[in-house]
Amino acid sequence: MKKTVAAGLGACAVALAFAAKDPVIMTVNGVDVPKSEFEYLYNKNSQQQINPQTLDEYVEMFKLYKMKVADARAEGIDTTTAFLKETEQYRHDLAAPYLADSLYINQLVKEAYDRTKEEVEAYHIMLFKTRDAAANVALRNRADSLAGVLRAGGDFADLAARFSQDRGSNAKGGRMGWIVSNTYPAAFEIAAYSLPEGAISEVVESPVGYHILKGGKHRPARGKVKVSHILKLTQGKDAAGQAQAKAEIDSLYAVVMANPNDFNNVATANSEDRGSARQGGTLPAFGAGEMVAEFDSVAFSLADGEISKPVETAYGYHIIRRYSHEDVPALDKMKPQLVAKITSPQDPRYKLIRDHQTETFAKKHKGSLNSKTLSQLRGDVTRQGLDSALFVTWTTAPAGEMPLASVNGKQHKVSEFMQTVSMLRVPASANAQELFENTLMEYYNNLLVEAEEASLEQTEPDYRNLLKEYVDGSLLYEVSVRKVWDKAAKDTEGLEKYFEANRANYKWTEPHVKGYLVQTTNDSVASLIRERAAALAPDTLVQTLRKEFKGSIGIDRVLVSKGTNAMVDNIMFGGPEVQPSNSKYQVYFMIDPRVLTEPEEAADVKGLVTSDYQNEFQTAWENELRRKYPVKVNEKVLRQVKSNSK
Numbered sequence: 103m104k105k106t107v108a109a110g111l112g113a114c115a116v117a118l119a120f121a122a123k124d125p126v127i128m129t130v131n132g133v134d135v136p137k138s139e140f141e142y143l144y145n146k147n148s149q150q151q152i153n154p155q156t157l158d159e160y161v162e163m164f165k166l167y168k169m170k171v172a173d174a175r176a177e178g179i180d181t182t183t184a185f186l187k188e189t190e191q192y193r194h195d196l197a198a199p200y201l202a203d204s205l206y207i208n209q210l211v212k213e214a215y216d217r218t219k220e221e222v223e224a225y226h227i228m229l230f231k232t233r234d235a236a237a238n239v240a241l242r243n244r245a246d247s248l249a250g251v252l253r254a255g256g257d258f259a260d261l262a263a264r265f266s267q268d269r270g271s272n273a274k275g276g277r278m279g280w281i282v283s284n285t286y287p288a289a290f291e292i293a294a295y296s297l298p299e300g301a302i303s304e305v306v307e308s309p310v311g312y313h314i315l316k317g318g319k320h321r322p323a324r325g326k327v328k329v330s331h332i333l334k335l336t337q338g339k340d341a342a343g344q345a346q347a348k349a350e351i352d353s354l355y356a357v358v359m360a361n362p363n364d365f366n367n368v369a370t371a372n373s374e375d376r377g378s379a380r381q382g383g384t385l386p387a388f389g390a391g392e393m394v395a396e397f398d399s400v401a402f403s404l405a406d407g408e409i410s411k412p413v414e415t416a417y418g419y420h421i422i423r424r425y426s427h428e429d430v431p432a433l434d435k436m437k438p439q440l441v442a443k444i445t446s447p448q449d450p451r452y453k454l455i456r457d458h459q460t461e462t463f464a465k466k467h468k469g470s471l472n473s474k475t476l477s478q479l480r481g482d483v484t485r486q487g488l489d490s491a492l493f494v495t496w497t498t499a500p501a502g503e504m505p506l507a508s509v510n511g512k513q514h515k516v517s518e519f520m521q522t523v524s525m526l527r528v529p530a531s532a533n534a535q536e537l538f539e540n541t542l543m544e545y546y547n548n549l550l551v552e553a554e555e556a557s558l559e560q561t562e563p564d565y566r567n568l569l570k571e572y573v574d575g576s577l578l579y580e581v582s583v584r585k586v587w588d589k590a591a592k593d594t595e596g597l598e599k600y601f602e603a604n605r606a607n608y609k610w611t612e613p614h615v616k617g618y619l620v621q622t623t624n625d626s627v628a629s630l631i632r633e634r635a636a637a638l639a640p641d642t643l644v645q646t647l648r649k650e651f652k653g654s655i656g657i658d659r660v661l662v663s664k665g666t667n668a669m670v671d672n673i674m675f676g677g678p679e680v681q682p683s684n685s686k687y688q689v690y691f692m693i694d695p696r697v698l699t700e701p702e703e704a705a706d707v708k709g710l711v712t713s714d715y716q717n718e719f720q721t722a723w724e725n726e727l728r729r730k731y732p733v734k735v736n737e738k739v740l741r742q743v744k745s746n747s748k
Contacts, residue, residue, distance in 0.1 A: 128140070172727075180577060228312070297318075330423045331383050332372060334372075351412045366384070400413045480538070482495065486530055489527060523541055587716060616696050628691060
């Protein structure tokens with residue numbers, strides 16, 4: 103009993119403290135408006151206005167704003183599926199920056215960026231994955247065995263030559279050459295950069311295979327270079343063909359050295375790398391490890407503008423001209439690219455970020471997973487994999503009723519989680535277990551994220567104010583459409599009556615021409631159009647003529663003032679002849695033209711009449727709101743706002 107009373111007093115104390123910090127400035131239809139919300143909107147409104155309203159003027163506008171929101175809720179707009187769906191999406195989008203673990207993400211970004219400052223000599227033994235889960239388990243076991251042999255003193259180069267499936271490096275003792283960061287999968291890159299020279303890694307899994315790495319040398323990153331080259335192929339040729347290629351490259355070298363400015367033209371005409379030849383031999387900028395070693399070494403050793411002697415690679419003979427060099431970009435320039443990479447679900451660091459977020463939010467929201475339930479569930483996944491039988495067992499009593507997760511004291515049953523794996527079908531295997539664990543952590547993380555999102559309204563004033571502004575603004579828009587805008591715009595009979603009653607308010611300073619402006623191909627067709635138009639009713643005239651004279655007519659109903667349409671001015675007011683912009687239609691005339699000095703119907707000034715008619719609805723609606731929804735202003739709190747705004 104004492105504990106209950108103490109807890110109640112504690113809750114009251116928190117509520118009173120919050121109220122003291124954010125008192126109620128007014129109550130509209132029984133709904134309290136906190137001072138912070140009013141001040142936020144008042145200050146925002148003042149900043150956006152060229153001539154800001156006085157506080158007293160704003161108070162009156164704000165009352166009406168809140169009355170309209172109350173009316174929208176009375177209409178049930180806040181309960182519609184479309185409104186709830188749109189609001190929920192906005193809530194998630196607005197919460198995203200608050201949920202992101204910026205410090206941890208920045209730490210990972212810094213680690214990734216620091217690796218860009220170095221190049222690493224990489225060695226590996228690689229076994230390619232297959233689509234067969236059981237075969238991949240066997241491959242992983244083989245990789246573990248090879249790693250054990252290496253740790254026991256086995257020769258890396260020998261094992262790479264015998265067992266590595268990477269044909270580009272196995273004949274070189276596993277040597278891949280120099281690599282730069284952001285080129286290989288993250289797990290591979292992190293291992294390559296972190297290993298001391300000569301050290302052997304644990305088995306590293308990447309999306310394509312299993313790797314055992316040996317640490318290599320490190321050197322400062324050289325950035326990227328941009329070059330052009332001329333290539334004469336030797337690959338696949340006999341000795342005579344290779345000798346011919348060497349003679350040709352030597353001859354071309356003499357040509358470009360005699361006239362270096364002609365390098366690109368010589369490359370276009372003679373290089374056997376046809377892809378780059380079309381670009382004058384120019385290659386995209388590249389860094390370490392992106393070209394064969396011999397080409398890379400020479401390209402980086404040249405000065406900008408320098409041309410190399412012929413260089414031999416496995417492909418043939420090259421003449422290289424270096425154009426420019428790019429240093430490693432600064433962190434602020436690379437950060438967007440690095441953030442996008444490490445937060446991609448395909449990157450292993452995505453899970454690190456998720457798990458770090460889960461750990462943080464679990465502490466904050468008293469989150470936990472039930473170890474007893476998980477032990478039984480994991481046992482079933484290990485024995486039978488992810489199948490329909492597992493789903494049935496763990497979605498029905500008694501297993502389905504077992505508690506799986508707890509967040510802020512709320513228990514979540516295992517049957518709730520099982521809905522997320524209902525469509526997964528993976529036989530018992532390491533893959534099934536991995537997929538299960540990842541799905542479980544995604545589910546648990548989502549529960550914690552929802553809890554954190556729900557708490558933002560209490561902990562983050564900016565979030566609370568923006569969300570409230572969006573929700574109320576959406577309600578205001580929808581109720582205004584119902585009560586004013588659509589109601590007026592769709593009332594054609596009412597618009598016409600309003601126009602007739604207020605004709606004196608709609609005057610023109612210039613005469614207007616009303617009728618049908620026609621453009622056509624020649625005088626003969628024009629005569630046929632006039633003859634046909636005489637037999638047609640106005641409401642079908644345009645559509646019928648367009649259909650019957652398709653390809654030979656341009657016709658539009660017009661209402662234009664003098665001086666705004668050159669063809670109409672020529673026909674009706676004696677203006678100069680016009681050369682039509684469409685050369686196909688050289689003949690123009692009007693059907694049923696009339697010169698009006700004032701509007702003859704509401705449609706002639708529809709925009710103005712509709713706007714004024716809407717104002718009538720708006721005024722009537724606002725008068726109704728004032729009668730319908732009581733407002734009570736806390737003058738003491740309002741005086742505080744006045745004092746703060748001076």
